[in-house]
Amino acid sequence: MKGGRLTWFNAYNQSGYLTSTNWQPLSGLQPTTEWVPGTFLGQSVSTIKLRNSETGESVDLDFQVVGIQYNLGKASAHFDGSEPVNGSYKVCETAMGEGGVVTLADTGIGFCINSNTYKTAAAFTPFQFARPLIKTSDIAQSLREAGVSSGQYTGSVMVRPAYGFRSPTGSWTYRSTTGVPVTLSIRYEAANLANIEVSGSGVMPAKYDQKKLTASGQTDYLITAHGFFTNGLKLSFPENETDSFNLAYVDEGSAKPIPYSIDCNACEDTSLVSNGKLNLNNRETVVGGEGDTVSLMLNVHYDNIPADDLTTGNYYDQFTVYFEENL
Incomplete structure (x- = not known):
């Protein structure tokens, strides 16, 4: 079984x-x-x-x-x-x-x-x-x-x-x-997670609104969990993960950080991070599903950042997400 x-x-x-x-x-x-x-x-x-x-x-x-x-x-x-x-x-x-x-x-x-x-x-x-x-x-x-x-x-x-x-x-x-x-x-064979497949570039090119003088950008990560699932997949953020999700300026000089958001299309809590802040009280949520695979999409985006807060150059950040079988 x-x-x-x-x-x-x-x-x-x-x-x-x-x-x-x-x-x-x-x-x-x-x-x-x-x-x-x-x-x-x-x-x-x-x-x-x-x-x-x-x-x-x-x-x-x-x-x-x-x-x-x-x-x-x-x-x-x-x-x-x-x-x-x-x-x-x-x-x-x-x-x-x-x-x-x-x-x-x-x-x-x-x-x-x-x-x-x-x-x-x-x-x-x-x-x-x-x-x-x-x-x-x-x-x-x-x-x-x-x-x-x-x-x-x-x-x-x-x-x-x-x-x-x-x-x-x-x-x-x-x-x-x-x-x-x-x-x-x-x-x-109890519910188990064999491996995680992640697809996505992580690049969020800025799109400018000439009227509002703001910039927005987004990228998607398609995540597929392989294994045997009876009650879906658990997604969590580690305790040592900072609750501040911001893109930091990495070129010479300094600039204000850009707060970003993370949405999950298949999670019970669809808004994981909002404008730089973690939304999950217990730091975890669940993606439902049964069978050999469970899939979800994480949409990472920043929205309507004022042009005065931006500096030409490169911004970078990384975050960690844990996945495990939901028992």
């Missing part, structure tokens, strides 16, 4: 739920002439703890195993799903079979079964594989809210699918299979 984007490498969406791309083989199943797929006996799982083994950080994630898929494998050539269920257990909200795969899911509490049984003339192992169907909360949001660092977060629970089968004596028996491990492993 990078920023807020989650990409699964060995899982996918099945019937609206998350499941593994791999099937778990199950052995030791008693051959039978009739059986019915079911979900899980006993208490259901409601959370899973994802832990970073390197840092010790952990996140509790809402996590429900809401169903199961059975793959009959070779048994699909022997069993026909044709008999309606007559039993004491409820039928699952989602109960369907296709191509030798039975899908069961239920958002309620308790054990549920398929709507039909599977029958065969000669006893045969009922199925060969299974895989759970999972419902989780927003994983990206949970990791962000926990404030954990980047790394591998892994958690595991064990579930035991249960099914009913007709015993050799003709009675119905319900039993659980061997455990099926459910492991969730997330490679989390």
Whole structure:
């Protein structure tokens, strides 16, 4: 997971739920002439703890195993799903079979079964594989809210699918299979700033107003931050940065400094510096955005400086701005 984007490498969406791309083989199943797929006996799982083994950080994630898929494998050539269920257990909200795969899911509490049984003339192992169907909360949001660092977060629970089968004596028996491990492993890359790209000359040639006898000038800096951003970019001025933003005369002789302003087109506080004075009370502001890049434009300008305050020559100043991911 990078920023807020989650990409699964060995899982996918099945019937609206998350499941593994791999099937778990199950052995030791008693051959039978009739059986019915079911979900899980006993208490259901409601959370899973994802832990970073390197840092010790952990996140509790809402996590429900809401169903199961059975793959009959070779048994699909022997069993026909044709008999309606007559039993004491409820039928699952989602109960369907296709191509030798039975899908069961239920958002309620308790054990549920398929709507039909599977029958065969000669006893045969009922199925060969299974895989759970999972419902989780927003994983990206949970990791962000926990404030954990980047790394591998892994958690595991064990579930035991249960099914009913007709015993050799003709009675119905319900039993659980061997455990099926459910492991969730997330490679989390938290919001981070990789680099800053700045484009702009920094040159502010004077434009004169012959009627007002004033001069103005401006320049733009296009700034692009690269990395992974979930909550935008923070822009701040350092504590040791002077709160006086003025262009100083750098040629021989002396001249009055020229106060300048800095505007930000994408910041929450668009006016950062006004006529030489910093406007930000806490020295920082935020640029919103998500994804691989966050962009903004800083417009640096001086306006309507009286001609009597100007001296022909070169003026210069520099200022420092810090950028960091906004967590």
